Amino acid sequence: MEDKRCRNRARWKGRNSEKDILRSEVWSLMEERSVSIGPAWSRIPNFIGADRAAQRLAELQIWKSSEIVKSNPDSPHVPVRLRALKDGKLVYVPVPELVKDYPFIELDPNKLMRNGIPFEEVAPIEGAMEHGRKVGFQDMKPFDIAVVGCVAVSRIGGRTGKGGGFADLEMGIFREMGLVDADTPIVTTIHSLQVKEDERVIMDAHDTPLDWIVTPDEVIETQTVLAQPAGVNWDAVQSDQYENIPFLVSLRSILSDKKYS
Numbered sequence: 001m002e003d004k005r006c007r008n009r010a011r012w013k014g015r016n017s018e019k020d021i022l023r024s025e026v027w028s029l030m031e032e033r034s035v036s037i038g039p040a041w042s043r044i045p046n047f048i049g050a051d052r053a054a055q056r057l058a059e060l061q062i063w064k065s066s067e068i069v070k071s072n073p074d075s076p077h078v079p080v081r082l083r084a085l086k087d088g089k090l091v092y093v094p095v096p097e098l099v100k101d102y103p104f105i106e107l108d109p110n111k112l113m114r115n116g117i118p119f120e121e122v123a124p125i126e127g128a129m130e131h132g133r134k135v136g137f138q139d140m141k142p143f144d145i146a147v148v149g150c151v152a153v154s155r156i157g158g159r160t161g162k163g164g165g166f167a168d169l170e171m172g173i174f175r176e177m178g179l180v181d182a183d184t185p186i187v188t189t190i191h192s193l194q195v196k197e198d199e200r201v202i203m204d205a206h207d208t209p210l211d212w213i214v215t216p217d218e219v220i221e222t223q224t225v226l227a228q229p230a231g232v233n234w235d236a237v238q239s240d241q242y243e244n245i246p247f248l249v250s251l252r253s254i255l256s257d258k259k260y261s
Helices: 002-010 017-032 050-058 075-086 109-114 125-131 166-177 239-244 248-260
Strands: 068-071 090-094 104-107 133-135 145-147 152-154 186-189 212-214 219-221
Touching: 017 152, 050 075, 050 186, 050 212, 068 075, 075 090, 075 109, 075 186, 104 125
Parallel strands: 068 090, 068 145, 145 186, 186 212
Antiparallel strands: 090 104, 104 133, 212 219
């Protein structure tokens, strides 16, 4: 059990040492302060108050005016997905770590109601994968809002994920497929302990900055001036991502053909 715990804590470590240090600090602090729900390490940590953060997000105009929501699959955003479905929004959820031959699940609240499937059952990723519609990037409609998972953020819009590079890869694909553009709000809900000093949150060229940060206690409109990446930085894709993400090679070929056609 101890060996497994150590392996989990070391997952993806070494890609960026400064980001590794920051992530470790956040995960340790959340456990020490007893604000994390379940294990915190090597994941987008769930936290006490995630439901309150989701409610704060739902009070924003960017949420009220949205019809299509992309939400990351991690536990802290179960309340976000539940809120979206209750509000009648179409929800797209990525398969965790993109390990299936299909990348996304579509949750249509109208279809779920017709089939008698409670929203509470499909808000967790296990239920979404059982009852949702499996879709490819080309099958998806453009998003009105994109909710991403974070381990640490800064008030100027910087974000650090868990280290696997999945969120930035997804966002690059979304841009190339026309699913998000410069006006699409990029949002996260996190615990206030995850908000760090601006200089601590390092942003690489392929990293996507945040427009809004919502905690159980406050709403931060970042008004970020950090640059949005143009698309997928294929040079930044790791060899293990090619090995573990079944559709990545074929998708790269499709996007290359699309770009040069």
